[in-house]
Amino acid sequence: PPNHQTKANTERGKNGIIHAMKPHAKSALSLALAIVSNHLGIPVPRQTIAMGELGLSGEIRSVHLLEQRLKEAKRLGMNQALIPGNGKLPESIQGVEIVKVSTIADAVKWVMDRK
DSSP: OOOOOOOOOEEEOTTSOEEEOTTGGGGHHHHHHHHHHHHHTOOOOTTEEEOOEEOTTSBEEOOTTHHHHHHHHHHTTOOEEEEESSSOOOOOOTTOEEEEESBHHHHHHHHHTTO
């Protein structure tokens, strides 16, 4: 079985459901990608970052200070970023390929295209 790793702050509720804890709601897209990647057995490249809030209907929402986050990701060695397809597109960050996803279905398709 695949052994892909991701880190997330979570807590288990009284009903046994695991919830991602705030203030990390901005990482909901990356957590969802980790789950999909593991389930499908298709690893997400190590130098890829995903930023976006995940809405109840599957839409990927924008995050605050996206451009600054992308610059910091580049500084940390990331060369690809999945970002929300809606809203203002940040200034081009040289050396970082931007992949826009509007829904979780778009993000799952991106993972599946890696196979």
